[in-house]
Structure formats: C-alpha cells, structure tokens
Amino acid sequence: MNMYNLPLIGVVGSGIMGNGIAQVFAMNGYKVVLVDVTEAALNNAKQSMEKSLEKLAKKQNDIQVDEILNRVEFTTDKMHLQNADLVIEAITENIEVKKALFKELDQLCEQKTILASNTSSLLISEIAVVTNRRDRVCGLHFFNPVPVMNLVEITGTDETSDETLAKAEDFVSSINKESIRVNDTPLFVVNRLLVPLICEAISLVDEGTASPEDVDKGMMLGANHPIGPLRLADMVGLDTMLHIQEALYNKTQDSKYRVPDLLREMVAAGELGRKSGKGFYQYT
Secondary structure, eight states: OOSSSOOOEEEEOOSHHHHHHHHHHHHTTOOEEEEOSOHHHHHHHHHHHHHHHHHHHTTOTTOOHHHHHTTEEEESOGGGGTTOSEEEEOOOSOHHHHHHHHHHHHHHSOTTOEEEEOOSSSOHHHHHTTSSOGGGEEEEEEOSSTTTOOEEEEEEOTTSOHHHHHHHHHHHHHTTOEEEEEOSOTTTTHHHHHHHHHHHHHHHHHTTSSOHHHHHHHHHHHSOOSSOHHHHHHHHOHHHHHHHHHHHHHHHOOGGGOOOHHHHHHHHTTOOBGGGTBSSSBOO
C-alpha cells in the first residue's frame, strides 16, 4: 500500500487491545480514529499509547512519539468512523454488545468500509448476520501486546468475499505483521491450543501440585516457552480468560475445556491479573 493517501482506519474500544491496534496502524503512517464511550477512557488510552511509544523510542531511533500520536484522533463520536476504509472492533467479549455495535456501524459507515472484529472467542458469522454487508465482515484477531506480537489471525465466514480477505491480508502486511487464515470456529488456532494449556496450569496450582512460579518455570525451561502460562494469563486478564473459556466450553461441551474453579474464584474476588494489580502474581 502507498504510504501516501493511506486508507483511514477506525478502532472501536480503547482498552489494551484497541489501543495497541490503533498504535501500530499510526506507527505505520495511517490516520486512525479511536472511539470509546467516555473521555476518561480515551485519556487513559492516550497516556498508555504515549508511554508505549516512548518505551519503543528508546530502542528505535525512527519512532517520533508526537508525530505518531498526532495521527490518532481520540473521540467519543462514532460519526468520525463514517469514511473509514476499515473499522476494527475491540470491545468486550459479549456477543449481544458486539452485534449491537456492528448493526450501528453498518448503518453509519460507507459501503466501502470493511468491518472487522478482534474477537478471540466468538463466531464472526454470528456478528456479521446483523449487517447488510456480510461480504465485508471479517475477523482480525491481534495478540497482546499488539505492538510486540507479530501475528494476526484472519477469519471470514462463508459470505465474506475473497476481496475482503485479500484486503485484510494487505492491511496486516502493511503494518509489518504476519497473518494466518483460519476458519470461523471458536478460538481459531492459537487460543484453541493456548487456553487449555493455561487452564491446566491453573488446575495444577488449584490442586497443589506446584506453585505458580514453578509451573511457569517448568514450561519456560522444559518446553522453551518465552513466558509461563500463568504470567501470560495475568497479562491477558483473568476475566478475559474466563469469558473465553466459558464461550469455548458452552460451544463444544468438551470436558477438556472445563473452567477451573480457581479461575472463577479469582475473578469473583477482583483478582484479574496485571490490570488489577493482582492475579497469580502481585503487580505494583
């Protein structure tokens, strides 16, 4: 894609994922509209993005923090998404909330706009059904932390056009990331493998087989993983892990996707991982 006159990118949801997605597009020359429901959320997102860029700038001389931030419009007004070429949804993993948003975006955005979801656990076909552009709805599943992780899972439905999927691949390539195409199934590929591993790690702690530190050390040194499954769970967010796990189990009724009691207990206690300050580890 030409670095001049680049398409306009919209991102809905300024949490960890949406913020990271907006950042990587802005880092690669795109103008980005980042939308959330409150000014407070957007202010937090801007501060987080600035910190992330400053951290990257210490390692990469070509990172111009202010220049990149100026490419991002932080707004509560969805009307600013009207002319976007691609809008990526990165809100809560709740099918009804996502469907309501996609219905709204379908009515608001121009016909050219591709609507994508960053969902990691819900079917794109269930989201696309509320729109009148099912050929232009797809999944673009980024990984946390977005500026660091190089993979994006691209998925479409039976009605997603080849042109849409090809454009999605071009967008991913243009921000210097790799993509894989996956069928529209719960959790796609990476999380389908990862979630049972994390939940088995939680079960090992729950039954007293080993401490979180030793479970993680075991996988890092014994399986050459760069990060242990429990520290990764803390990074993802234990509430997010619970949503994903419940969605997969409800969809498949497969006992290997059972939800550990300890996971439910920790979420109920507000121990959500890094974002709450406590999960399997303490964070200051």
